[in-house]
Amino acid sequence: MGILNRIAGQTANAGDATTGALINVSRRNFLQTTGGLALGICFGPVACSTEKAAVPAADIAPFVPNAFLRIGADNSVTVIAKFLEMGQGTFTGLATLAAEELDADWAQVAVEAAPADAKKYTNALLGGQGTGGSTAMADSYLQMRTAGASARAMLVAAAAEQWKVPAGEITVAKGVIRHAASGKEASFGQFADAAAKQPVPAPETIKLKDPKDFTLIGTTATPRKDSQGKTDGSAMFTQDVKLPNMLVAVLAHAPKWGATIKSVDETAARAVAGVVDVVKVDGVPGTTRAAVAVLARNTWVAKQGRDALVIEWDESAAFAKSSNEISKEFKALAAKPGKVAATRGDASAGLKKPAKAIEAVYEFPYLSHAPMEPLNCVVDLKADSCTIWNGEQFHTIDQMVAAGVVGLKPEQVTIKQVYAGGSFGRRASSKSDFIVEATTLAKAARAKGIDAPIKMIWMREDDMRGGYYRPAFVHAIKAGLDAEGRITGWQSRLAGQSIAKGTPLEQYMIHDGIDHTSVEGISDTRYAFEHLQVELHSVDYPLPVLWWRSVGHTHSAYAMETMIDELAHAAGKDPIAFRRTLLEKQPRHLKVLELAAEKSGWGTPLPEIAGKKRGRGIAVHESFNTFVAEVAEVSIDASGQLKVDRVVCAVDCGLAINPDVIKAQMEGGIGFGLAAILKSEITFDKGAVVQGNFGDYPPLRINEMPAIEVHIVPSAEKPSGVGEPGTPVIGPAVANAVFAALGKRIRKLPFGDQLSA
Amino acid sequence: MTELSINGVNKTHDGDPAMPLLWFIRDEVGLTGTKFGCGVAQCGACTVHLDGNAVRACVTPVAAAAGKNVVTIENAITDKVGAAVQASWRKLDVVQCGYCQSGQMMSAVALLTRNKTPNDADIDAAMSGNVCRCATYVRIRAAIHDAAKALA
Numbered sequence: 001m002g003i004l005n006r007i008a009g010q011t012a013n014a015g016d017a018t019t020g021a022l023i024n025v026s027r028r029n030f031l032q033t034t035g036g037l038a039l040g041i042c043f044g045p046v047a048c049s050t051e052k053a054a055v056p057a058a059d060i061a062p063f064v065p066n067a068f069l070r071i072g073a074d075n076s077v078t079v080i081a082k083f084l085e086m087g088q089g090t091f092t093g094l095a096t097l098a099a100e101e102l103d104a105d106w107a108q109v110a111v112e113a114a115p116a117d118a119k120k121y122t123n124a125l126l127g128g129q130g131t132g133g134s135t136a137m138a139d140s141y142l143q144m145r146t147a148g149a150s151a152r153a154m155l156v157a158a159a160a161e162q163w164k165v166p167a168g169e170i171t172v173a174k175g176v177i178r179h180a181a182s183g184k185e186a187s188f189g190q191f192a193d194a195a196a197k198q199p200v201p202a203p204e205t206i207k208l209k210d211p212k213d214f215t216l217i218g219t220t221a222t223p224r225k226d227s228q229g230k231t232d233g234s235a236m237f238t239q240d241v242k243l244p245n246m247l248v249a250v251l252a253h254a255p256k257w258g259a260t261i262k263s264v265d266e267t268a269a270r271a272v273a274g275v276v277d278v279v280k281v282d283g284v285p286g287t288t289r290a291a292v293a294v295l296a297r298n299t300w301v302a303k304q305g306r307d308a309l310v311i312e313w314d315e316s317a318a319f320a321k322s323s324n325e326i327s328k329e330f331k332a333l334a335a336k337p338g339k340v341a342a343t344r345g346d347a348s349a350g351l352k353k354p355a356k357a358i359e360a361v362y363e364f365p366y367l368s369h370a371p372m373e374p375l376n377c378v379v380d381l382k383a384d385s386c387t388i389w390n391g392e393q394f395h396t397i398d399q400m401v402a403a404g405v406v407g408l409k410p411e412q413v414t415i416k417q418v419y420a421g422g423s424f425g426r427r428a429s430s431k432s433d434f435i436v437e438a439t440t441l442a443k444a445a446r447a448k449g450i451d452a453p454i455k456m457i458w459m460r461e462d463d464m465r466g467g468y469y470r471p472a473f474v475h476a477i478k479a480g481l482d483a484e485g486r487i488t489g490w491q492s493r494l495a496g497q498s499i500a501k502g503t504p505l506e507q508y509m510i511h512d513g514i515d516h517t518s519v520e521g522i523s524d525t526r527y528a529f530e531h532l533q534v535e536l537h538s539v540d541y542p543l544p545v546l547w548w549r550s551v552g553h554t555h556s557a558y559a560m561e562t563m564i565d566e567l568a569h570a571a572g573k574d575p576i577a578f579r580r581t582l583l584e585k586q587p588r589h590l591k592v593l594e595l596a597a598e599k600s601g602w603g604t605p606l607p608e609i610a611g612k613k614r615g616r617g618i619a620v621h622e623s624f625n626t627f628v629a630e631v632a633e634v635s636i637d638a639s640g641q642l643k644v645d646r647v648v649c650a651v652d653c654g655l656a657i658n659p660d661v662i663k664a665q666m667e668g669g670i671g672f673g674l675a676a677i678l679k680s681e682i683t684f685d686k687g688a689v690v691q692g693n694f695g696d697y698p699p700l701r702i703n704e705m706p707a708i709e710v711h712i713v714p715s716a717e718k719p720s721g722v723g724e725p726g727t728p729v730i731g732p733a734v735a736n737a738v739f740a741a742l743g744k745r746i747r748k749l750p751f752g753d754q755l756s757a
Numbered sequence: 758m759t760e761l762s763i764n765g766v767n768k769t770h771d772g773d774p775a776m777p778l779l780w781f782i783r784d785e786v787g788l789t790g791t792k793f794g795c796g797v798a799q800c801g802a803c804t805v806h807l808d809g810n811a812v813r814a815c816v817t818p819v820a821a822a823a824g825k826n827v828v829t830i831e832n833a834i835t836d837k838v839g840a841a842v843q844a845s846w847r848k849l850d851v852v853q854c855g856y857c858q859s860g861q862m863m864s865a866v867a868l869l870t871r872n873k874t875p876n877d878a879d880i881d882a883a884m885s886g887n888v889c890r891c892a893t894y895v896r897i898r899a900a901i902h903d904a905a906k907a908l909a
Contacts, residue, residue, distance in 0.1 A: 087854030087891045227847045230855030233790020233830035237856060240789035248784070274772070299793070300773070300780035372794050372802060372856040372890050421792070421856025422890050460795045660850060664896070668853055671892020694799040694888060703881035705894035 063192035065154050065200065067120040068147035069098060070112075075175070075189030077104045082114045082121035083140075084131040084393045085226055086371075086420035086427065087668070088723040089661035092224045093137050094144050096657055100216045101148030101208060104188070105175030111225045113417035116395035128396035132428045132547070134624040134721020137657055141719050145208050153201045158194035159186060173215075211716065217657050224661070226419070236418045241378045241389045243453040247276055249441055250302040251291040252309050253462055254283060256318035256687040258542055261290050261311060268308035269294050274301035277450060278309070281441045286502055286542060287431040289466070293441050295450070299457055319542050320687040323365075326472060330539065331361060333495035334476040338535035341494075341514045342523035350489025350531030354480025356570050360563060362477070363748040364496075364555040366682040367470035367548055368697060373421020374463035377438035380453035381406055381446050386413045386439065387453075391420025393427040397504070401432040405439040424672065425547040426468060430503040433468060433544065434458075461692040469682055470548030471497040473518075475559040485571025487582070489531035492522050492559070497545045498538045513538070517547070521556030521728070526589060526622060527564070527582040549672055553623040553728035558677070558749070561619035561732030566745065575618055575736065576602060583620075588652050591713050592629040593620045595650035599711050600631035609635050612643075617736025621729045625720035627652040627713075630670065632706070632733040636741050640756025644674060644706040644734055649726065651710065654717035662722045663710040669726025670708055675700035677731040679750050761822045763788070764832035774820035778812075779803045781819045782829060790830035790859045794888070801887030804860035805829050811867035813886075830859035838908060839866045845904040853891035861887045865901050874905055 060073040070078040079098050085091040091111040099109050114121045118129050125135040152172055159177045160167035163184050171178050178185040216222050229235035254260070266278040276295045283290035290313075294305035351357070378389035386406050392398065392415050403410040420427055429435070438456040445454060458466065473496035480488040498518055500509035509515055514536055516523070523534040548554055568578035576597050583589045596618065597603075606614045612635040620629040633646040649666045656662055679698045683690045691697040735746050738755065746754055759770040763786050770781055782791050782805070791814055794802030798813040805814045806828040807821075833839030842865050845851075852858050861884070868875055868883035875883070880901050889897070 087852075089853070223847070224850045224852065226855060227850055227852055230852040230858050231843045231846045231862065232834065233788070233859055235855055236789075237792075239793060240783075242787065242789070298772075298776075298780060298784040300776045300784070304773075370890060372800065372854065372888065373792070374794070419856075420854060422854040424890070457793075460797075664850065664853065664893070667895045668891045668893060671894060672890065675890075675892070693797055694795050695797070699800075699888045699890060700892055700894075701885045701888065702894040702897060703885045705892065705898075708895050 060193050061196065063151070063154070063196040065151035065195070066147045067114070068144060069102070069151050071151065071188050071192045071195070073189050073192050075108055075187045077102065077109045077188065079109060079111045080114045081111050082123070082129060083136045084391060084417060084420055084423075084427070086131070086391060086393070086423040088665060089224060089658060090131065090136045091226055092222060092661060093657050094140055095225055096216050096222045097140060097144035098148035100214055101145045102152045103172040103174065106216065106222055108175050108188070109225070116392070116399045116415040118396045121395070130394040130396060130428065132393065132425070134626065134723045134725065136721070137719045138625070138721060142208070146203070146206055149206045149208055150201050151195070153206065154195040154198040155188055155191050157198045158191045162194060211655065218655065218659065220660050222658055237373055237421050238376045238378060238389055238391050238418055239373055239421065239457070241418065241455060243378070243380060246378070246453045246455055247295045247297065247450070248299045248302045249293040249295050249454050249456045250299065250306040250459065251281065251293045251456070251462060252306050252311055253291045253465065254289040254313055256315055256320065257289065257467060257544070258285065258318040259290060259313045259315045260317070261292065262314040263312045264292055265310035268310065269305040272301060272305040272308055274298060275305040277445070277448060278305070279441060279444050279448060281437060281444060284436055284440070286544065288433050288437045288440070291437065293456070295445065295454065303459065315687075318687050321541075322685055323683040326684065327363060330472065330474040330495040331363070333537040333539065334361065334474040334493045336493070338493055338495070338537040339513050340533065341519045341536045342532060342534040344529060345531035347489045347491045347531040347533035351478055351480045351491060354488045355483040356481040357478065358480070358563070358566055358570060359476075359478045360566070360745070360747055362475040362559045364473045364558070365680070365749060366472045367676055367680050368464050368682050368691070369424040369426035369548055370464060370697060370699065371420070371422030371424060371426055374458045374460050375426070375434045375466065376455065376457045377434055378453060378455045379438045379442040381439070381442040384408065384412060386442070387416065388413065388435070388438070389416045389418055390435070391423065391427055392417040393420065393423055394429065394432065398432045398435045402435050402439045405436055406443050424549040428547065429468060430499065430505050430546060431544065460694070464692050464697055465689040467544040468546040469543070470554055471499060471545035473555045475555065477559060477563050479563060479567055481567060481571050485573055487529055487567060490529050491533045493535045493537070494519060495537040495539060497541055497543065499545050499547055499551070501538060501540070517552040519556065520552040521621065521623065522560055525560060526586045528584065549669070550623055550724040550727045553621065554676070557619065557621040557623070557728035558731040558735065561621060561729070562735045562745065565617065565732070565736040565739065579620060588627045589620055589622065592627045592650040592652050593618070595711050595713060596629035596631045596648050599650065599709060600633075600648035602631060606633060612637050613741040615737040615739065615741025617733050617738070617740055619729045619732035619736060623725045623728060625654075626722060626725035628666070628725045628729045630729045630733040632730065632737045634734060634737040634741055636738070636755060640753065642678070642738065642751065642755055643704075646707045647709070647730065647733070649708060649710045650713060651722070651726070652713035652715055653722050653725070654715050654719040656712050656715070657719055659712055662712055665722040666710040666726040667708045669724065670730045671700050671705055673727040673730040674704070674734070677734060677749055677751060678704070679752065681750050759819050759823045761819070761824065762826040764828055765826070770819050775818045777815050778805070778817045778819050778822050778827065779814035782814060782827070788829050788831050792856055792859060794857065799888070800857065801864060802857045802860040804863040804887065806863060806867060809870070811864050830863060833862060833866060836866065838869045838904070841904040841907045842866050842869065842900070845900040845907060849896050849900045849903060851893050851896040851900050853893055857887060857889045861889065861897055865897070865904070869901065869904060869908065873908065875901060
C-alpha cells in the first residue's frame, strides 16, 4: 500500500470513519455522482457531459464497461479521468490510451473527471487517488488501455451475437464496428445497450495491441481534449463555479505564520453595502494562517469588506526571521558536517590532495508556485453532507481531511473536480491547507446560521504570501580533480527545510532522518563518481514548504550541473566530452546528451549579435524516470541584460504517448524554470513575506521566452512523466551559457542583476 | 445607474460604480470566461475589449464602460479576427492550464485587428502584458502568426 492510502487509512482510523466506508461506493452511487455533473460542470468538447452523455437522448442507460469508460446510445465515448488536468495534457493522454484500444474515433471521445474514490481510482505510484510526481501516464498506461480493450471486446461480442457471425471476423476502426463478409457495420452507440448486457471479459483474456499497430498513441492524431473549452470561455475552473444562493468569501490573512487574532473591528466592513457577514477562521498551527473572512454575494463587495476590516494580530509566537538571517543560518550549517544522506567510496580521502580543488556555495531562494488561478475552493456544507468544488489534485487525503474538519464521514464528502488554473505542485497540498481553510470557514459560517455554499477566493496577495513554498536551500560543494582531469571526490553539504517534516507524509518520506527529496538528484546521481558524500541539515522552521515543479531537482540539478561544467573547464575538457566519460554506463543520459549536442550545433560558432556577448551551455538531468538534456544559447549586452535566445531540448520519456503534449511540456517546463532562475524569489522581512503580486514576483513574459526546439528520443521503454523533468535542466544550461559568454559563475539565485555588476 | 453593452446585450448596474468591470462581468452578468489573476493589471487574464480596445477589466471601473460596448471571449467567435485566433489556438494546441488564455486571445485579437501582419517585435509589444505561468508563449507567438496568415 502506498503513501496516500496509508495516510488516508490513518486519518480514517483517527476519525470516526473507516477506509472501508470510503471505498464502499456502489456503481449506482458512482453513476449518480457523475450525473451530478448536470450542474453545469463539464470538460469535453464533444460529449460535454451536461449536454449529451449525462442525459442520454432516448432513456437508454449508457454502456459502462468499467470505471473508466461510458459509451452512450448517442455514440459518445466518455473517458473518466482519475487524474487532474492542470495543464499537462493528462486528460488527453488518458483518452489516447483508452481510445487506442477501443478503436474509437478521436472526435467521439470526451473526458470527464472521476469523483473521489480511492478504491476505483488509486494512483498505484502514489498509493492513493492523486496527481503528482509526473506519474499519470506511467500509472495509467496499461490500466486505461485495458479499459478500452475490455469495452471493445464487449461491443464486438454484442455485434457478433446480433449479426450471428464469429467475433473473430469483426473488426473495429475509428469508431465503426464492421463485418466485412456480410457488409454489416454499426457505430458504438448502436451496440451500447447490447454491449452492457455482455459479461465483462476476464482480465487474462484481454489482449492489448502490439505497439506497431498503434493508430493514436505516438501520433499527432490526438489534439488536446481541453482546447475547445479553454479557447471559447466555457472551461470550468473553481473560480467559475456558481451555485444558487452562493456567497463569496474574501479573507484577511495573518501577516505572519503563527500569528493569531487579537481583536477584530468589523464595523467598517459591515458598513460596506452588500456585506452579508464576517466570520473568524482560526488558523491550524503549521497548516493554515489565522484569518477573518468577509462574506458577500459578489467578490468585489467581499473584497471591499475585507479591506475595511481592522484587525489586531498577536505576533508574539509568529515566525519572525528575515531573509538575510535565514541565508546566514543556512550557510553556517552547510559549512559543517551534516547527517549523511549518501556515501560512495571515501570522499574525504578522494578530496585530500587533488591536483585541483574547487569549492563553491550555492544559494537557492524560497519560491512561490504562483499559478495563474489563485487558490480557491467552493464548499457546500449541509447537516449531513459536504460538497467541494476544487481543481482537485489529492482526492484521497483532501476528502479525509475535509471530513475531519466538518465532522462528517469521508463518504459524506463529495469532491467535484474541475480544471485547475495551474498548480505546479501547489494544489497537491501535503496538509490540505486551503481545503482545511475553506471547510473551517464553511463550518464556522454554518455555526453562525449561514446556510449557503461558500466560494473562498484568495486574492493574488493571499496566494503569494500563503506559504507552501519551494524551500530555500544552500549547497556547499567540494570537488577535486586529478592531474588527468578526473574527478577524485565530491562532497555536497545541504541545508534547507524538508517538505515532508511535520506533514502526514513524514513517516513515509523521511528515513533515518533524511528526506530524500531534499537531496535527490545528487545523492542518487548517475555520474560515475568513485567517491561521493552527501550530507544534509534539515532545518526546522514553522514555515510550510512543499514540492514545486520537479521538487528537489529544482536546486540539485542546478548545483550538480553547473559544478560539473566548472570541473570540465578546470580539467580543460569540453563539457559534453567530460560528461560522456562520467556517463559511460548510462545509455539514456548519453542519448539525450548527444541528441541535444547534435541538434544544437554544439562546437560550431554561434552567430554574432552586434554589441552582445554570446555563449552556449549544456546540462543533462534525470528526474521522474525521464531524461532531459538542454542546450541554451544566450546573449548579454554591455549593461548585463541577458536574453536566452534559443533552447534545444532532447527528452527520453520512454514510449511517447502524445508527442505534441511532450513537446508542450518541455516548452512550458523550460519557461517555468527560466522565470525561477532569472527573477523569482520570496523573501521575508521579520517573518512577513515581502512579495505580493506579479510586480515584485515577476513572471516570465513573452518577450523573454526563447525559441525552443524539442527532440524526442524514439523509445520502446515504459512511458514516464513529462510534467516536471523539463524544468530543472534549463537553469544550469543557462548558467553554463552565461559562463561561456562572460566567464562568470552565478551561484546565488535568482540571477537578478548579478550580470550587470 | 450605469448602462453598458456586454457582447451586444444591454446591461445595467446600480451598485458601486467603482466596481471593476471584471466582477460585473463575472459575478453579475455571469460570463466566466474572463478571469481574475492579479487584480492590478499585471497579468492580463481579465483582458476584454472596450469599444474595440483591449483593456484590463480588473482595473476598469464599471462606470468607465458606461454607454460602451464590451466584448468578452464568449463573443470573440462572432468576429472574423476572433474566430481566426480561436481556430489557430486550437490548431496549434496552445493551451495548457488554460486559465490565462481568454486574456491572451483577446489581446491577440486586438493586435491582429489593428496590425494584419505583426512581426515578433509587434507581438512582444502587444502581448507582454499577458502572463502565462505555463509559459505557452512559443505557441502563442506561432498561433498569432498562423491567424495572421489565415486572415490574409
